[in-house]
Amino acid sequence: MPDIALLGLILAAIVIGYFLGWRDQKRRRVNSSGKLSKDYFVGLNYLINEQTDEAIDVFIKALDINNDTVDTYLALGNLFSKRGEVEKSIRVHQDLLARPSLTSIQSFQVQLALAQNYSSAGLLDRAESILIDLSRQNHELRDQALQQLLRVYEQEREWVKAAEVAERLRPGRGEHFAVILAHYYCEQSETALKQNDRVNARRLIRQAFSRDKKQCQGQPFAGSNGI
Numbered sequence: 001m002p003d004i005a006l007l008g009l010i011l012a013a014i015v016i017g018y019f020l021g022w023r024d025q026k027r028r029r030v031n032s033s034g035k036l037s038k039d040y041f042v043g044l045n046y047l048i049n050e051q052t053d054e055a056i057d058v059f060i061k062a063l064d065i066n067n068d069t070v071d072t073y074l075a076l077g078n079l080f081s082k083r084g085e086v087e088k089s090i091r092v093h094q095d096l097l098a099r100p101s102l103t104s105i106q107s108f109q110v111q112l113a114l115a116q117n118y119s120s121a122g123l124l125d126r127a128e129s130i131l132i133d134l135s136r137q138n139h140e141l142r143d144q145a146l147q148q149l150l151r152v153y154e155q156e157r158e159w160v161k162a163a164e165v166a167e168r169l170r171p172g173r174g175e176h177f178a179v180i181l182a183h184y185y186c187e188q189s190e191t192a193l194k195q196n197d198r199v200n201a202r203r204l205i206r207q208a209f210s211r212d213k214k215q216c217q218g219q220p221f222a223g224s225n226g227i
Contacts, residue, residue: 105141
């Protein structure tokens with residue numbers, strides 16, 4: 001059987017959607033309750049028979065996407081992700097993103113969730129693409145997009161790109177990001193040394209020291225007067 005939290009969340013989505021469908025029907029005086037009722041019982045039957053994939057498909061198609069239900073869908077997708085069922089989470093978020101009724105901020109929220117799905121699934125290129133686009137736009141979730149993008153670059157060991165993103169995030173964040181930046185420059189310096197590029201290695205160590213002098217202590221040039 002699906003766990004209690006998942007079952008409760010899906011049933012909550014059903015109740016909300018059913019109520020909103022009834023309310024819209026009353027407002028518009030259109031008799032649409034028959035279809036919704038049928039979807040309700042079909043989906044419930046799938047749940048009872050432990051066919052959660054089929055149940056999710058029915059409920060996603062049946063419920064209206066509006067300001068009252070977007071958070072429920074996001075929570076459902078995030079629950080799947082936490083359970084390790086990333087493919088189901090991707091399906092929920094992709095279906096949600098395809099709905100034209102989303103506001104701009106809701107679309108950004110769903111894209112962030114989808115990028116996290118892709119990162120969890122190891123699809124880092126897809127996650128990066130979404131996050132770069134989000135980080136170029138001026139909205140309240142921009143910093144969250146940059147922080148997710150930073151984690152993608154850390155996974156990819158793309159230290160140059162990671163440093164660029166961290167520099168954008170650094171203002172107003174104090175020592176924590178200074179230490180992170182120093183680490184990224186140390187990683188770049190180590191790469192330069194492996195390529196026998198000592199001039200660039202020195203330059204990168206200087207940059208690391210300008211952020212945090214405790215970093216790069218074990219590397220050549222570090223602590224020497226030659227820097």
